[in-house]
Amino acid sequence: MNARCVVVVPTYDEAENVARLVDEITAAAPYADVLVVDDNSPDGTADVVRSHPSYGKALHLLERPGKAGLGAAYRAGFAWALEHGYDRIAQMDADFSHPPARLDALFRTLDDADVAVGSRYVPGGGVSNWDWRRRLLSWGGNLYVRLLLRTGVHDNTAGFKGFRRDALETIGALGSESNGYGFQIENAWRAAQAGLRVREVPITFTDRVAGTSKMSGAIAREALVKVLLWRFGTVLTFLAVGGVGYVIDVASFNFFRTLAPFNAYDPAVARTLAVGVAMIVTYVGNRTFTWRGSSEADRRREIGLFVLFNVIGFGFSVVTLVISHDLLGLTSRLADNISANVIVLALGTAFRYWTYKKYVFATPKERTPSSIHQVFPSSRV
Ligand SMILES: Nc1nc2c(ncn2[C@@H]2O[C@H](COP(=O)(O)OP(=O)(O)OP(=O)(O)O)[C@@H](O)[C@H]2O)c(=O)[nH]1
Ligand SMILES: [Mg+2]
Known part of the structure; x- marks a missing residue:
């Protein structure tokens, strides 16, 4: 891989997962660096990162003062990656829901796509250990987003994605406004609006085994309302x-x-x-x-x-x-x-x-991504 690649991983209380995750990322995509964005986790996640043998080489740590949400952590991580000159930027959760083994496929898909989405809802993809209620919720949420936003993507809440750097700039990901699942949907929608080439890569999603969930009703409500406003x-x-x-x-x-x-x-x-x-x-x-x-x-x-x-x-x-x-x-x-x-x-x-x-007031959809920077204002990080 000639392109410089980095995997951005936001963490909050992931001390049990983070070291093994870094090892599995390195095994799957040895050419990629890892950036952990930690919001001062009380369980000492940052200390685990600092004591990893790759720390300071391929493994980097961005520490933030307190828990400010997944979207804010990703915006900070993306800003860091752009500043440090990476060409391809992937994002994934720290809880092994996203299979590190599929990172290489995600990065390579960016050879001829602007955005690669690790997708549960294309042939070959799926979820491994969800009960019918979680399945229904996720499927219903995706249907809601698909009907309203018409992104053309099957998995609109996917949190396992890869971007070319100019795609991140074009969609103004640093200026996105939502924090929870809404963050994933917002970027999918912005990519569709900007007319970027989005390709889905099938993945099997696995529920977290260690650590605790940060999902909340407020995060779900944020997404429901924001989708209506965007639409x-x-x-x-x-x-x-x-x-x-x-x-x-x-x-x-x-x-x-x-x-x-x-x-x-x-x-x-x-x-x-x-x-x-x-x-x-x-x-x-x-x-x-x-x-x-x-x-x-x-x-x-x-x-x-x-x-x-x-x-x-x-x-x-x-x-x-x-x-x-x-x-x-x-x-x-x-x-x-x-x-x-x-x-x-x-x-x-x-x-x-x-x-x-x-x-x-037509947005310049037909132009190539590199020629349209900032279709959306990107001021906040
Ligand atoms: N830095 C940072 N990371 C966060 C924050 N909230 C969640 N995360 C991380 O974002 C990723 C996704 O969070 P999860 O708690 O797994 O959320 P989820 O996948 O919706 O919920 P589960 O189904 O229980 O896994 C994990 O790596 C978390 O550690 C936050 O406020 N700050
Ligand atoms: Mg999770």
Whole structure:
């Protein structure tokens, strides 16, 4: 293996596991270094690492002052690995749930993939000693994530993964926000969003034998809620920006109609000015909040398209009115209102969302990973 490889292992009270784990990693992937990220484990995990014969050579230790969660430990470990120039970075638990023997397959998969996922849910993969309740929970959780996020990956909660360094940079893994299982899902989702090549490698997952679990209800809840926010956050923000734009549209129309020196304007001029003001607000709002990640776009093209789709959206309302009023003969005031204000609003909103997302603020999906750094802001570690 020419690439420089490292395996990042977060530990909290894993004194019983960590030394043997390091030995098995070294046996399976002798070319790889190991970084243990320990959160000041009370059971002396860090001391066990320091007294290992490889310590200071292929084995490194990153010590943090206290238990801050799995995601935070991984972000610190990934930052360390990037700083130290590693090309391929793997992550795994310390409790032997992830088979060290599959590390080599994971690293080699990165020859022609950006992310390699040690997967339970592809042919050849599985879980070895789970009762039906754990199986159902894991399977149901994965189905929930797959249906909502559509990552294209079968095992979205997998904690056994490998990344090329530019993939970590592209997905902004250092700026991810979740700590528990959500951390694994978040990176799977970010990788899918960035259009990276993700390949699954079958593994058999084994329940921990020694040490205690750190899994909690809070960790599961974090994941459930975050998945909903990732899935619907963009639409909700878009609707909120649109709502603010609508209020500003109405307010500025009345401003231009009633307040000196604008009260000389007739309704059509006031309407046009109000639409202009509302468009500036919704453009800035969508650029700042809804699609803040896509910062590499050509600004003039972006604004041009934004105005174009707004004009087309406005054209919709006229066309819909003509269809319902003149062609279908629905001439009552109620019909006109439903047509102009309900159908047009829904159609126009859907049309704007779709065109903004696909054309105006499109994230640069087709480009190669190395050319898109920081699709997501990565500020926190
Ligand atoms: N540094 C650090 N490591 C953690 C923290 N929480 C969990 N870990 C480690 O992350 C890995 C996964 O944690 P586990 O307790 O095995 O969680 P789990 O796999 O969901 O639960 P089990 O099914 O019981 O194994 C283990 O290596 C833990 O030692 C933390 O707050 N800080
Ligand atoms: Mg575990």
